[in-house]
Amino acid sequence: MTSDSLVLVLGAGASLGARHCSATRPPLGAGLAGYISRWLRANDPSRPLRIADAMLHPPASECPLYTGEELWRVEHLADVADAIDRVADQERTSTSTVGTPFEALMNSWVDAEDDRSDYIRCAQRILAMSMLVGRECAFHERPDLFDELLARLVGRRRLMVISLNYDSCLRRP
Amino acid sequence: LFEEALDRAKRVFNYPALEGVALAASPASDVVPVYKLHGSVNWFSARSFSGSADLEIARESSRPVKLLNAGSMIASQTYATYVPKGRGNTFYEWEDGIVTSGPVAAIYGTGKRLLENPEHVQAHRDDCLNSVSGLDRADVVVIGMRPVSAKDDPTTSALMELLARLQGAKIYISPSESDCAAFRKVDFDVRQCGLESWILELPTGRRP
Numbered sequence: 001m002t003s004d005s006l007v008l009v010l011g012a013g014a015s016l017g018a019r020h021c022s023a024t025r026p027p028l029g030a031g032l033a034g035y036i037s038r039w040l041r042a043n044d045p046s047r048p049l050r051i052a053d054a055m056l057h058p059p060a061s062e063c064p065l066y067t068g069e070e071l072w073r074v075e076h077l078a079d080v081a082d083a084i085d086r087v088a089d090q091e092r093t094s095t096s097t098v099g100t101p102f103e104a105l106m107n108s109w110v111d112a113e114d115d116r117s118d119y120i121r122c123a124q125r126i127l128a129m130s131m132l133v134g135r136e137c138a139f140h141e142r143p144d145l146f147d148e149l150l151a152r153l154v155g156r157r158r159l160m161v162i163s164l165n166y167d168s169c170l171r172r173p
Numbered sequence: 174l175f176e177e178a179l180d181r182a183k184r185v186f187n188y189p190a191l192e193g194v195a196l197a198a199s200p201a202s203d204v205v206p207v208y209k210l211h212g213s214v215n216w217f218s219a220r221s222f223s224g225s226a227d228l229e230i231a232r233e234s235s236r237p238v239k240l241l242n243a244g245s246m247i248a249s250q251t252y253a254t255y256v257p258k259g260r261g262n263t264f265y266e267w268e269d270g271i272v273t274s275g276p277v278a279a280i281y282g283t284g285k286r287l288l289e290n291p292e293h294v295q296a297h298r299d300d301c302l303n304s305v306s307g308l309d310r311a312d313v314v315v316i317g318m319r320p321v322s323a324k325d326d327p328t329t330s331a332l333m334e335l336l337a338r339l340q341g342a343k344i345y346i347s348p349s350e351s352d353c354a355a356f357r358k359v360d361f362d363v364r365q366c367g368l369e370s371w372i373l374e375l376p377t378g379r380r381p
Contacts, residue, residue, distance in 0.1 A: 003341045005311035009332075013317015013347055015174050017368025026174075029319070032281070064260070068268040099325075106282035110244060117246045117288060120280055124288075125267075128214035128276045133264060139174060141260060145372055146178035152375040153314065160311075161186070161207045162301060164318060164329060166214045166278050167174055 006154060010163040018145040019138060026138040026167065030094070032102040032127075033087035039130040039137060040081050043067045064141075067134040071125060080122045131167045139167050179205055190300035192293045193219060193253025208301040210294075210328050211285055212278035215263045218289040219255040220272045243286045249274075254293045285326050298328040305332060310340040313361075316368050317347055320355040333359070346371050 015026040027035035041047075045067075071077070083105060090101040106123070109116035131139045179186050186205040188194050209216075223234035236252040254277050257263045266273050277294060279285040287294055313336050323330040336343070337359045345356035346364045353363045364371050 009315040011318025
């Protein structure tokens with residue numbers, strides 16, 4: 001590589017690769033419904049608390065496992081979660097190389113004759129929370145291979161980053 | 174995740190041309206432009222409110238929400254896109270935010286349309302394409318991205334055409350044989366492996 005400028009383009013595989021050693025790994029598009037489905041099951045507040053959770057819990061404002069209350073009150077949550085569960089089953093057997101089952105679900109709601117924008121907003125909200133907090137969240141803040149990428153590849157070169165990922169890449173307070 | 178890595182490396186970044194996001198307080202040449210072409214789960218549409226005993230004054234002091242067509246659906250466009258600082262503040266917006274809604278993120282489907290603040294994201298996307306087309310020379314590294322069609326993702330499709338024309342080294346990294354074949358056709362130097370395999374082979378602190 002010869003230029004003083006570097007354009008770095010990141011897809012879902014980059015986040016997965018950056019955390020390839022994690023127990024919970026960032027999903028590719030073909031496994032997105034499965035990821036969300038597992039997250040919903042792991043954080044469902046109607047399920048009993050595990051003993052360890054009940055014994056020691058940091059303040060909710062500082063706890064990366066706390067998923068809040070509002071998501072679980074969102075209209076259509078149960079319907080959307082059921083649909084995502086069904087798509088997660090399809091993901092396990094799908095061999096398609098064109099599109100993904102989760103994409104097909106979103107397209108079916110976009111193209112539905114009756115307005116399904118509430119379903120889409122609900123799914124977007126679940127997606128956002130699953131990339132921010134909770135058990136089985138693959139995006140908790142910690143060092144990963146992106147640190148290595150910056151140190152080894154970028155250095156002090158002029159850098160432009162273009163990401164196709166939604167994940168919660170947040171500045172610290 | 175990548176912005177957090179920039180933060181840990183003490184690199185200042187911003188989201189160019191995204192209306193409502195304060196620019197980083199740093200010399201322009203030091204700021205890393207981060208383009209998120211599909212939006213982000215921590216971007217919110219900020220809504221304008223105003224109170225007054227006089228309805229006209231309240232109206233004048235607030236900015237209306239525009240409604241726009243997003244294919245078969247209706248999208249809302251507000252005056253600003255808000256990016257809270259840190260995970261705590263982002264969580265607070267999700268939990269208790271009464272003047273924001275979100276995420277300002279593309280629907281995970283064909284066309285990558287948005288239901289929140291599509292004009293802001295379009296300006297951000299346009300700025301990305303303009304910035305890339307304005308580059309004389311740059312190395313390009315594409316990691317873990319699947320090839321896209323113009324129908325599926327018009328902006329990324331246009332971006333890939335611009336990147337293919339750039340002078341400089343071009344590397345594509347993915348374990349997928351079919352994805353690698355697609356990028357090989359547009360003259361990328363393809364490494365068929367995951368990021369983890371590729372990055373750990375690079376010498377520490379030196380360019381490949």
